Amino acid sequence: METVVRRLVSDAEFRAVAMANPEAALADYNLGVDAQAAVSKLCGQIADDDDFGDVHFGSWY
Amino acid sequence: MSATTAQQVVLDAVEGAGFPAPFKELIILALSQPGRILDTDHPSLFHEIISACSLASGGHPNFAAVAGAAFELCIAASDILDEIEDGDESVVVTRGGMPRALNASTALLTLAYSVLSGAASTGDESALFLRLSRELSDTIVASTIGQDADLSTAGGNERSIELALDIARSKSGSLVSGASVMGAMLGTLDPDVIALYRQFGLHLGTAYQLNNDQRDARSSIKSDVSSEKGTVPLVFQRNGAVDSVDASDQSSLRSSGALQFTWVLMETERNACKRVIEALRQHDQDVTPLYRLASEQ
Numbered sequence: 001m002e003t004v005v006r007r008l009v010s011d012a013e014f015r016a017v018a019m020a021n022p023e024a025a026l027a028d029y030n031l032g033v034d035a036q037a038a039v040s041k042l043c044g045q046i047a048d049d050d051d052f053g054d055v056h057f058g059s060w061y
Numbered sequence: 062m063s064a065t066t067a068q069q070v071v072l073d074a075v076e077g078a079g080f081p082a083p084f085k086e087l088i089i090l091a092l093s094q095p096g097r098i099l100d101t102d103h104p105s106l107f108h109e110i111i112s113a114c115s116l117a118s119g120g121h122p123n124f125a126a127v128a129g130a131a132f133e134l135c136i137a138a139s140d141i142l143d144e145i146e147d148g149d150e151s152v153v154v155t156r157g158g159m160p161r162a163l164n165a166s167t168a169l170l171t172l173a174y175s176v177l178s179g180a181a182s183t184g185d186e187s188a189l190f191l192r193l194s195r196e197l198s199d200t201i202v203a204s205t206i207g208q209d210a211d212l213s214t215a216g217g218n219e220r221s222i223e224l225a226l227d228i229a230r231s232k233s234g235s236l237v238s239g240a241s242v243m244g245a246m247l248g249t250l251d252p253d254v255i256a257l258y259r260q261f262g263l264h265l266g267t268a269y270q271l272n273n274d275q276r277d278a279r280s281s282i283k284s285d286v287s288s289e290k291g292t293v294p295l296v297f298q299r300n301g302a303v304d305s306v307d308a309s310d311q312s313s314l315r316s317s318g319a320l321q322f323t324w325v326l327m328e329t330e331r332n333a334c335k336r337v338i339e340a341l342r343q344h345d346q347d348v349t350p351l352y353r354l355a356s357e358q
Contacts, residue, residue, distance in 0.1 A: 001326070002297070002322060005318045005325060006301060006318055006322075008318065009301075032329075033332075034330075034332035034333045037329075038325045038329040042321060042324065046321075
């Protein structure tokens, strides 16, 4: 998972593919079902944010 | 049996201890900090967890109030020690000085067990409250192991993401797991169901801790950055840096992917938590209050 996130940060081409089609971009990574869903959601969150900015942690305890 | 609340149980315990007024004031101050049981502005997390798991498993609300009170007394005691250990600002230390703050922590911890042993000695449920007491002890011991690992990683030498995640699990994961089990034990003795509540709490507590870690990594008040702690966002940031990194540089926290990575781990834990909730539904647990805990507030 660390590798995927670092690549999302550093590789603009990969990031573009991941934003457009997370399932295809993540296919080569051996992520578990919960991690796959989380990274896909991250790709959705950054799709509208060109500078790979803040993510929405939400309001928890 | 008349209805009671965890807050009332705590107040009765403090009153019944016969503390002199200045000491009682210090104890009440500790219990009134943000998110603690006597804070009227924020919900107290561990009491909420025990209540929710008790409700889900069919436990009696009065028993949940006693268990929640005991747990929150322990947490208030631990908070004082954590702040001192981490070098963070402590309202209790500021008000009473270090020696009195440490003594207040001892009193709070002792009151926690007094609440449980009192309930065990007065009702028909002595075996239940002894089990709760044992669970609370195991939980606090597990949490101190996590805290020790956390303190040992300060200084910026920790580079293992896996260890950083293990620390998050053993610190808050173990606490929330223990609170979940204590709530569940009020309604069920089924070991398979109890094991699921333990998993639920472990994932939920780890998610909470990761959220705390990202918040503290951005904070100028907390000591995580200045003491170069081995939390997930700070380790990720250090590992990706070519040169020595200025962790207080907020843009670096974002541009390195540290916040995004921490978010992904948090979301992964939350997804796992929701899968466990579905498994609990299959065991006829009323999972609505559990989903509420796993959702954003």
